[in-house]
Amino acid sequence: MQNDTAMNLPSGSNKKNTVYVAGLAPEVSADQLLAAFVTFGDIIDIKIPHEIHDQSKHRGFAFITFSHPSDAQDAIDNFDLNELPGYQGRGKFLKCSLANPDRFASEGGGSGRFDKAIWATDQWQQAHGEKPRDEVEVEGQ
Secondary structure, X not given: OOOOXXXXXXXXXXXHHEEEEEOOOOOOOHHHHHXXXXXXXXXXXXXXXXXXOOOOOEOOEEEEEEOOHHHHHHHHHHHOOOEOOOOOOOOOEXXXXXXXXXXXXXXXXOOOOOOOOHHHOHHHHHHHOOOOHHHOOOOOO
């Protein structure tokens, strides 16, 4: 399994089908999200990214990919600014929206624009005409 909790069902992810869900309580699992969100349509994938230095804790958000864009929109319309079933009264309100393709890619696969430091990009190096200090060779080594 990957570094994040994932429930992979048939492949075929379209970002217009993927819902970003923020405001998750620390103990929420992929199974609980599946049970709550499956009422809106077939779910292809659920990803809950974990903390880099503590894999036992997730980061408080998830990406849920539906098979159809209309199902994703129904989930957003029904869960945005509402509480997850089983967590009512705790003050943890979900924020649901369509996933940002760049953020989704970087959280899931590392192919987005946030997968490396800004100074390591070709654009930054061209604009500043230099390499970062940690990449510059030191004489005598």
